Amino acid sequence: MYKKIMLLVLLFPVLISYGQRNDVEGMKYLDDHRRPLFRENILIPDVNGYKVLKSDFHTHTVFSDGRVWPAIRNQEVWEEGLDAYAITDHIEYTPFSKDVRVNHNRGYELVKKDAEKQNLILVKGSEITRQTPPGHFNALFIDDASGFIADRATNEYDREAMMKAAEQNAFIFWNHPGWKPNIEGSYEWLDFIEDLYVSKALHGIEVVNGFGIHLKALDWCIDKGLTVMGSSDIHNLVAHDYDLNQRHVRRTMTLVMATDRTPEALREALDAGRTVAWASKYLLGKEEHVRSLFEASVILAPSHYTEVKANGQATHFYQISNNSDLYFELELKDGKGTRRIVLNPRSSQQISAPEETTSLTYEVVTTYIRSDRHLSVVFTL
Ligand SMILES: [Zn+2]
Ligand SMILES: [Zn+2]
Structure with missing residues (x-):
């Protein structure tokens, strides 16, 4: 009797999951080779009453130079157990424009519903892509990504694009400083950066970009009160670049200590600089935040x-x-x-x-x- 009950219990989920399918005579399904879908639970205790939101605010899709359709980004974020993300396609670099119509807002629009369904916080963003130096900047919480296309004819081209983002009340961070070390000024606190900083159009710096740590950028964040960011800048499948089959391997991300798991709380925490960059085995950030994470x-x-x-x-x-x-x-x-x-x-x-x-x-x-x-x-x- 016990065995029969066990068999029923074991078969029950199978019957349910297969019940929807129109089985056809002479057709067989090989579901034992399907990858079971599940969402990872990344375990990080609350820190001083704040929830720790696992976030990646730098990802690409075919709407710029990424290799994947936006929906794949949403799927990955859900499966990997992140709370929040942004698709930040390049504004000025669209190598697939002959195949994919250029629309700087489209990536976000295509996944908005998916993100809501999956209970993920999707932040609207884009990557403002200037020559290096000064390089690239991500603008988050924007209204309209097509709004920062500045007039290339003016000398103020770089500044204009950034100011247009700032006018949209964006949270702006400097991406991968030092990624082109052979170019003079690419890893320096240039006048241009200082201008953005004093104009309150620069709020954070990417201290970790994918597999690269920018240690000098950590000092800038600490000395100037900017928010420490860590992001994947993923262009391919996350599972292509990261060995996700290994236990505890995760993409580079920002841990945001927020009062709540909402877009508003997330924004407040980013503005307040309550973040730690997490990459591989490393945590990088302001002392008080790294300490709080350790103590929790x-x-x-x-x-x-x-x-x-x-x-x-x-x-x-x-x-x-x-x-x-x-x-x-x-x-x-x-x-x-x-x-x-x-x-x-x-x-x-x-x-x-x-x-x-x-x-x-x-x-x-x-x-x-x-x-x-x-x-x-x-x-x-
Ligand atoms: Zn970039
Ligand atoms: Zn990028």
Whole structure:
């Protein structure tokens, strides 16, 4: 009887999923080779009461030089467990224009409904693509992407395009500074950038673009109060560029600490600069935000065991847990105890310290709070 019930229970979902199909005599379906669809749950605890929104605000489609149709972007974002994204096709670079009609708003329009259905926050954006220097800028939360096409005949061409975006109350960030290192001025705080900055037409910088970290840009963000951004700048399928078959491999993204999972809260958090760039094993951002993420994720429990050697020397053992999908690697800087701790996503480690140790200071070497500084953490024992 039990077996029969189990068989029914097991068959039930199969019957439902196949029930819709018009089975035809003489036809067989090979569903065992289908990839099951599901959405990943990226685990990051709330930070100081803020929700951590996993976001990618730099992606491309065939409406500029990307390889995929916009709907694929939405599908990927849903499957990978992100909360928010933007399609940011180049305004001034449309290599497929002979095949795809140029329409700078179309990518967004095509996925708007899909995003709503899938409960994703879709932000309207575009990439303003100037010569390098000054390079490329992403404008988010725009009304009309065709509105920044500036008159190429004027000397103020670059500035005009940026100001038009700013007039739409866009959140604007400088993309991949330093991506063309051989061009003079491509990785410098140019007068043009300073002008945007003082004119309040520059709000963030991409500290990580895809697989490249721009450490100098992190210092600029910190020194000038700009928002730290990390994005994939994906042109192909995400699964083509990232080894998503490996556990815990994710695209480069921005972690946004927002009061709520809404477009308004997202915008407020970006304006307030509550972000950390997450790429590979690394977290980059302002010290307070990287620290908050660390403290929300990593917990050191009170000692659960004490070993006493024959000479009377006692050693305490502790469990340290990482309750997130982030990765942390710690190196001991001060105190006597475990020298190196590797905290893989959702895992724990055992550490130990002699009885007389009252605190351990570690550097979290997989974080950057400046180009030359990691986060330092102290565990009081
Ligand atoms: Zn670019
Ligand atoms: Zn791009």
